[in-house]
Amino acid sequence: MTVSELPAHPLSRTAVPPPPDPEPYRVLGTGRPDPELWPLLYRELVRGRRYNTQATALTRQGRLAVYPSSTGQEACQVAAGLALGPRDWLFPSYRDTLAAVVRGLDPAVALTLLRGDWHTGHDPRVHRVAPLCTPLATQLPHAVGLAHAARLRRDDLAVLALVGDGGTSEGDFHEALNFAAVWRAPVVFLVQNNGYAISVPLAKQTAAPSIAHKAVGYGMPGRLVDGNDAPAVHDALTGALARARAGEGPTLIEAVTYRLDAHTNADDATRYRTEAEVAAWRARDPLTLMERELRAHGLLDDAGAAEAHEAAERTAAALREALSGDPELTPDDLFTHVYAEPTSQLREQAERLREFS
């Protein structure tokens, strides 16, 4: 008997969702080219890879405090940024700067947290991008709450929440998925399963047959996707977001991918994984897969590739330029945004600090 054949509890209002297909969903190699979407995905992948290498380089120059790279996960990042409609919201984790940039955030502003001049550089309501979230999975209930509020207000937007494989072990992952399913909130959870939570491999994180399987217990559909296949991730997200906007409730999507870089510039990945393992995933680099397929379908030539790389260099140069100077910081800012009106205690403390600066 499979999970979907189990009878639902008599008091349940939900039909038992089918378990996810055990074979990850793929588009590349299936002979269904999209001449409009694919070249766009490719250009953003190239730009995204360059963004990752540039940001990592900026940590070595002391321009960024830290950078958790998404190198190797660009298919997920780019697909997430492009699948969203203008009214939709994105809830990123700290490794999802690139998704926010693809969504439209200024590449330098998106790095505010990691530069360290403030915790968030943008107005979340203007860009519909929540602040990059550091404590794992804690942004997922926010995504559900915002989606629920929109639904109560008959505002037909959808919310995309990003989390990693490690984050799925957190209690907030469970609570968020449960609330989302009970409320039929218009939210899509994209788990980027990159194989490791810093150094701890997936096998020590969960005994579930897949992370996507967890959806069944919450009463929502779960999908397993090849996370290095940008059109597949984009297709899965677009479908799930449309489903959410149509009032059909949440979806859990697991994208199987790999973090080619270390956890951050401060991490040493050679301590917990082999070069052979990394090499095997490098052979499945999302950029290579996309480029090979585009060329096979005659949708990319050398000139087109060169153009994409030049555009990526322009983004990198602009990023270097934007982060070349020292940010202007005033100690008064420490006290300005704690409350709408500073308390008398904060006014006193600000006064005292001014005497020292």
Add this chain to the structure above:
Amino acid sequence: MTTATRGRSGTAEVSLAKALNRALRDAMADDPTVHLLGEDIGALGGVFRVTEGLAAEFGEDRCTDTPLAEAGILGAATGMAMYGLRPVVEMQFDAFAYPAFEQLVSHVSRMRNRTRGAMPLPLTVRIPYGGGIGGVEHHSDSSETYYMATPGLHVVTPATVADAYGLLRRAIASDDPVVFLEPKRLYWAKEPLPERPADVPPFGRAVIRRRGDSATLITYGPSLPVCLAAAEAARADGWDLGVIDLRTLVPFDDETVCAEVRRTGRAVVVHEAAGFAGPGAEIAARVTERCFHHLAAPVLRVTGFDIPYPPPLLERHHLPDVDRVLDAVARLQWDLG
């Protein structure tokens, strides 16, 4: 629906719980963005009946029974506030609010700050707190110390019926997150409350509940009646004790507290929370820093002991009472004064 009786003043006497219920009702009627979330707050009306009738009047979308998960409730409420609603969360009991602590500390308290003011978070977390009702383990904690130690939160606790109504209205109207601590042993205390209650003083303003020249008792929430009773009893010993009700622990009213202590020269802080690193420690330090040369004696504290909350049959030994308050007053170095 109400067991209110007419007071001599012509306004109805209502319980503190009923005043909170009316505050929620009026806030929901005035502002369609006010949404209540919690466990058993719908058909049941909350285990203390503070949300009684609200789901029926405003619908389940405005007064929602959530899945039983406090971090999820507060996290979802945070997202609702990010959207532009004004959520009011009910935590069923003090010690049941701890699963939501990470959301409160890592997100709710700092959303305004981390977005440099772009995204304020108008959100009220109501928490019944304190002992004295014979509750078994995990139903009687005084958790205010944790919240006071978290920058970005307002920490509010009423001790009177009028403040219960007025401070809750202010909490819901606030553009900053408020931890609203309800002294559960005062839920059934009744006082007159007009149909249209007047505004109460804003956050950060303590109120002198009793004027006295000998010494000042500084307290809040469930310990206010204890201090007022102690002040009454102290008259027999020739002490004229003043009583300050802090009302909001954050922001703290240094001005009112220090003005009174400078006048009397002696102070005792009274609360149920554990004394070690508790609210009284902060208050005694602030008063000492600001009023040192006016003090005739060290600031003393009468608090819960530094123990996990005791079983109900022992709680009377743990809670500050009139005798312990008077004992502290007696130790304020009167022979040196």
